[in-house]
Amino acid sequence: MADKQKLTIDAKGIHYKELNEMIENALNEGYKEIDLINVNGQRYIGDGLTFPDRKLNIYGTPGNDLAAFMNGLTIEVFANGQDGIGNTMNAGKIIVHGSAGDIIGYGMRGGEIFIKGDVGYRVGIHMKEYQDKIPVLVVGGKAGDFLGEYMAGGRIIVLGLTLKDGEPITGLYCGTGMHGGVMYLRGELQPYQLGKEVKVVDMEEEDYKFIDKYVTEFVKLFGYSKEYIMSKPFYKLIPYNKRPYGKLYAY
Amino acid sequence: MLREGQVRIPSGCAISGFINKKGVRISGTDIINSIAIMKERGNGLGGGFAAYGIYPDRKDWYAFHLFFDDIKAKEDTEHFLNQNFEILESEVIPTRKVSSIQNSPIVWRYFVKPLEKRLRDAEKTEEDFVVDSVMFINSRIEGAYVFSSGKNMGAFKGVGYPEDIGEFFRIDEYKAYIWTAHSRFPTNTPGWWGGAHPFTLLDWSIVHNGEISSYGTNYRYLEMFGYKCTLRTDTEVMAYLFDLLLRKHKLSVEIAAKALAAPFWSVIDRQSEQEREKLRAIRAVYASCLVNGPFSIILGFSNGILALNDRIKLRPLVAAQKGDFVYVASEESAIREICKDPEKVWMPKGGEPVYVTLDEGVIV
Numbered sequence: 001m002a003d004k005q006k007l008t009i010d011a012k013g014i015h016y017k018e019l020n021e022m023i024e025n026a027l028n029e030g031y032k033e034i035d036l037i038n039v040n041g042q043r044y045i046g047d048g049l050t051f052p053d054r055k056l057n058i059y060g061t062p063g064n065d066l067a068a069f070m071n072g073l074t075i076e077v078f079a080n081g082q083d084g085i086g087n088t089m090n091a092g093k094i095i096v097h098g099s100a101g102d103i104i105g106y107g108m109r110g111g112e113i114f115i116k117g118d119v120g121y122r123v124g125i126h127m128k129e130y131q132d133k134i135p136v137l138v139v140g141g142k143a144g145d146f147l148g149e150y151m152a153g154g155r156i157i158v159l160g161l162t163l164k165d166g167e168p169i170t171g172l173y174c175g176t177g178m179h180g181g182v183m184y185l186r187g188e189l190q191p192y193q194l195g196k197e198v199k200v201v202d203m204e205e206e207d208y209k210f211i212d213k214y215v216t217e218f219v220k221l222f223g224y225s226k227e228y229i230m231s232k233p234f235y236k237l238i239p240y241n242k243r244p245y246g247k248l249y250a251y
Numbered sequence: 252m253l254r255e256g257q258v259r260i261p262s263g264c265a266i267s268g269f270i271n272k273k274g275v276r277i278s279g280t281d282i283i284n285s286i287a288i289m290k291e292r293g294n295g296l297g298g299g300f301a302a303y304g305i306y307p308d309r310k311d312w313y314a315f316h317l318f319f320d321d322i323k324a325k326e327d328t329e330h331f332l333n334q335n336f337e338i339l340e341s342e343v344i345p346t347r348k349v350s351s352i353q354n355s356p357i358v359w360r361y362f363v364k365p366l367e368k369r370l371r372d373a374e375k376t377e378e379d380f381v382v383d384s385v386m387f388i389n390s391r392i393e394g395a396y397v398f399s400s401g402k403n404m405g406a407f408k409g410v411g412y413p414e415d416i417g418e419f420f421r422i423d424e425y426k427a428y429i430w431t432a433h434s435r436f437p438t439n440t441p442g443w444w445g446g447a448h449p450f451t452l453l454d455w456s457i458v459h460n461g462e463i464s465s466y467g468t469n470y471r472y473l474e475m476f477g478y479k480c481t482l483r484t485d486t487e488v489m490a491y492l493f494d495l496l497l498r499k500h501k502l503s504v505e506i507a508a509k510a511l512a513a514p515f516w517s518v519i520d521r522q523s524e525q526e527r528e529k530l531r532a533i534r535a536v537y538a539s540c541l542v543n544g545p546f547s548i549i550l551g552f553s554n555g556i557l558a559l560n561d562r563i564k565l566r567p568l569v570a571a572q573k574g575d576f577v578y579v580a581s582e583e584s585a586i587r588e589i590c591k592d593p594e595k596v597w598m599p600k601g602g603e604p605v606y607v608t609l610d611e612g613v614i615v
Contacts, residue, residue: 041288041584061584082582083567102567120598121564145563
């Protein structure tokens, strides 16, 4: 396989099926990095691909289910994202220089997602982990209702950097049905915002060590001051119970 | 033939719409391009458009758009119209031949006004008389269906992908200051021309992505006020609910939105006393107007648009603004396709209406 450096694909007016074939063909030909320009609404970009050392740069708004089932690839989006980014992804890294929609990281099983701005509803719903496969989702802004709903594993970090005075960092029903994983919020929640299955506990040294790594990365990607981010307290959310519904149907 | 279970159609509906707040009218090309970007959300079993400001030279007349199954239905309808309305014009709605659009009904439009004598005899307002007439034609005249009945506006819809339906109805040749569009993936009904969106009544039009599980409750309530739900498809109730709440009960759009996408009791309990009392009253009085189940909608009317999500946002909705234009759509890409660099893009919360009207003093 020849070692080819960089390719530009103009996605204007191209249907997602054709575009995704072009991307996969170029990666198979050995291109290290692909610039996708004039992307608008094409779905399923990067889905199911396994190219750990390669990178896609997306200019324009990618369509739904970006990087679903992805097994290793770096995708950087220089715009807002839509819904379903990183759906059930296994490995790789997604960077979004804007906000993103609903169900980001849905059922995510590994890899990392960094969103500079806000995210919508049901983000991180049913994330999971297994041994060393621990997915991480970092949100620079705020999240909508049902953050981490039915979360079974992984880590969600929400920084609240876009918040106006008095604005809550997440919506309602945060962590409803949560039974695994950890959420770190840089802002306090009122008890009514929390799901019944989640509790707030003190941060420990291990937690700060963990956050430090991802905040450092976040600052490198999007350019905030690390001191500023770390100057506010974080709150750690974990589930009460690994099987919150264990007794529900046991009669 | 593939049976159910062997074929999966991975789609949900798409909606898109925009308004120019100064009332500047623009061609339908943009709205076609916007809805077409979301092709994967529909399955070709329904597409349609609503346009406001398209008949400026006949703007004082109700524009009835009709589907007829056959000439008999047309004759019966014309007999009814002649008895009750003054008819300014009766003409075929111009269409183009589009290879993918098959089995279209006869599409016709009439510009009408209720006869003075009939209005007096009926002792009704002009608008109620028009609503009753639309309900009569749709439920009593076999093979006839009024799919648009407002002034200076019109709906255009049918079975097909929206871009093909737009081509069929020559949408690019109309100019409007509000456009809405829909791409359909019918779930509970087979997909018929009349069942495509938008659903309209008078100048209300509605496009909807979702599924209304409170349909039974809503339609039994509406029946008490004389509305006839003839289509057995959920979105129809939404058009009539808005007509009831906004036109007949004269509620503000904000209150109507709270009736349809009512906040949870637990949310109401946390409001200030005054707000709490107001929201409790809305939920109590309009319990049967609560629209349950996932939805995102765009309501169009002469003076503006209202976009609304269900209270837990089970369907997508994005809004954007640039200059005098405000856009709403299921996906941001549908907006970017026709507005490259919006000044502001946001995702409304569940139950939080995006309500935009023409600027004060703008006459259309």
